[in-house]
Amino acid sequence: MQRAVRFLAVTCLIASLAVLLVLAVSSRTIWGGQPGDAKATGSLIVKIKPKAAKQAGARWRVDGGAWQKSGETVDNLDAGDHEVSFKDTPRWETPKDKTVAIGANQETSTIGKYKPARSARSLTITLPGDVPLDFVRIPAGSFMMGQYTNEQGSSLDENPQHTVTLANGFWLGKCELTKAQWQAVMNTTPWSGQSYVITDPNSPAVYVSWNNAQSFITALNTHITNTGQGAATVRLPSEAQWEYACRAGATTRFYWGDDASYTAIDNYAWWYGNAYNVNERYAHIVGLKTANLFGLYDMSGNVWEWCEDWWHSSYTGAPTNGSALVSPTGSARVGRGGGWSHGGDFCRSANRHDLDPSRTYDNFGFRVAR
Numbered sequence: 001m002q003r004a005v006r007f008l009a010v011t012c013l014i015a016s017l018a019v020l021l022v023l024a025v026s027s028r029t030i031w032g033g034q035p036g037d038a039k040a041t042g043s044l045i046v047k048i049k050p051k052a053a054k055q056a057g058a059r060w061r062v063d064g065g066a067w068q069k070s071g072e073t074v075d076n077l078d079a080g081d082h083e084v085s086f087k088d089t090p091r092w093e094t095p096k097d098k099t100v101a102i103g104a105n106q107e108t109s110t111i112g113k114y115k116p117a118r119s120a121r122s123l124t125i126t127l128p129g130d131v132p133l134d135f136v137r138i139p140a141g142s143f144m145m146g147q148y149t150n151e152q153g154s155s156l157d158e159n160p161q162h163t164v165t166l167a168n169g170f171w172l173g174k175c176e177l178t179k180a181q182w183q184a185v186m187n188t189t190p191w192s193g194q195s196y197v198i199t200d201p202n203s204p205a206v207y208v209s210w211n212n213a214q215s216f217i218t219a220l221n222t223h224i225t226n227t228g229q230g231a232a233t234v235r236l237p238s239e240a241q242w243e244y245a246c247r248a249g250a251t252t253r254f255y256w257g258d259d260a261s262y263t264a265i266d267n268y269a270w271w272y273g274n275a276y277n278v279n280e281r282y283a284h285i286v287g288l289k290t291a292n293l294f295g296l297y298d299m300s301g302n303v304w305e306w307c308e309d310w311w312h313s314s315y316t317g318a319p320t321n322g323s324a325l326v327s328p329t330g331s332a333r334v335g336r337g338g339g340w341s342h343g344g345d346f347c348r349s350a351n352r353h354d355l356d357p358s359r360t361y362d363n364f365g366f367r368v369a370r
Contacts, residue, residue: 040079040104046112047071048086053114059087060112062100070112079104086112121295123171123370125229127184127220135171135370136295138245142166145243146315146350151253152260153345157313157352164240166322172237172245173367175286175297176204176305177216185219196281196341196362204283204303204365210236210333210357213306213366220368236308237369238324239334239352246300246337246349248293253348254300255292262344269301269347275340283340283363300347303365304335304355311354332356339363 046060048070059067062074062082085097093115102108121137146161147154180201183189190207191197197206208216213236221232237245252258256268266274270284287297308324311332318325332354338347341363345351355364 041076042079042102042104042106042108043073043075044077044082044084044100044102045071045073045107045109046084047109048112048114050114053089053092056089056092057087058089058092058112058114061085061087073107077102084110084112086114089114122174125220125224125234126227127181128223129184131180131184133177133181133220133368134174136174137169138172138241138294139169140166141244143244143247143249144251145240148251148350151348151350152258153253153348154350155352158315158350160315162315162318162320164244164320164322166241166244170237170241171370172241172294172296173369174295176283176303176365176367178202178286179205181205182208182216185223186216190360194362198282198284200285202285202287204286204298206283206303206362206365207360208365209360210306210355212360217368231370234368234370236306236366238319238322239307239309239336240319240322240324241369242305242307242336243349244322245294245296246292248296250293250349253350255349256290259344265300265344265347269298269338270340271301271338271347272341272343275301281341283365299337300349301338301342302340303337303363304339304353304361305337306364306366307334307336309334311352313354335364 044062046068048054048058048060054070059069061067062077062084067087068074079102081099081101083097084100086095088094095112095114098110100108100110123135123137125133127133142163142165144161145164147158148161178201179191182205190212191205194207217234217236220234224230224234225232246255248255254268256264259265262273265271268290270289275281275284283303289298291297292299310325310330311334312325312330335353335355338351
């Protein structure tokens with residue numbers, strides 16, 4: 001009997017020691033210290049996008065610690081809120097710092113998305129109703145203005161070819177002014193009820209004269225001033241600026257080449273062959289064709305575009321610094337680029353046209369400069 005009692009006592013002692021050992025091990029595993037100092041922890045993993053930003057050296061860190069690469073993990077973070085920041089990386093827009101909640105005994109993940117830095121080659125003016133008007137920066141430079149010798153489809157009024165040097169860059173509308181943009185500023189629809197028109201807000205504003213374009217510009221500059229969007233210097237481009245921007249460095253008939261047989265023009269322009277001749281007799285939505293090397297759309301075809309200059313039948317005495325020909329005055333203004341109802345010759349970079357500044361047309365619009 002006494003032996004059984006002793007055995008039972010020893011067994012109970014061993015069991016008690018085993019429980020204490022388990023509790024001691026569990027305490028270290030869960031709390032990492034004395035029970036009174038207990039802290040719950042978790043881990044954080046941050047993935048950086050896109051891949052190009054990672055390759056450029058984009059990094060992240062938590063609470064001001066060491067910089068981490070995309071996909072790396074930081075462990076033993078106290079449960080609760082932590083600040084994640086991102087490293088400035090050349091040519092990339094750094095994501096904003098963010099607060100991330102770390103859960104106890106959990107792995108938390110988040111994403112840091114970098115964006116390409118905004119180029120100094122783009123500018124947007126916000127019109128009434130939050131309608132955007134996008135510009136492209138055209139760099140300073142020199143070019144040969146006018147037709148080259150024996151250019152196919154050329155006219156005498158494109159002579160003499162001459163060097164123009166633009167000492168300063170300028171801004172030019174990325175696309176032809178649209179109906180939405182016109183209506184946002186002017187609150188009118190001059191194309192309503194007219195023939196050869198579609199009402200899509202992203203198609204060019206047509207049936208607007210040179211004089212109408214000036215009224216738009218005056219109203220737009222007033223809006224720019226009233227809304228603090230920089231200098232009120234919007235205007236029509238000079239004829240030289242227009243051709244320089246259209247060519248974008250090209251010396252051929254078109255900014256995509258000479259295209260003598262008009263086999264490539266459909267990719268770049270709305271013209272007689274892919275508009276009028278197939279019963280799409282209207283100005284099409286802007287920006288659907290391939291842009292030139294400056295990032296400008298529809299410089300050839302779609303609609304003719306008003307320029308600031310008075311029309312003269314040759315370049316004799318024309319400015320060579322890129323400014324508009326404003327003296328001597330004349331009776332017509334200059335139009336450039338050709339339109340949806342015209343043949344390919346009219347869409348050449350050197351082609352020019354004279355028109356009454358008070359008249360409106362179904363294939364005439366404009367783009368603005370700054």
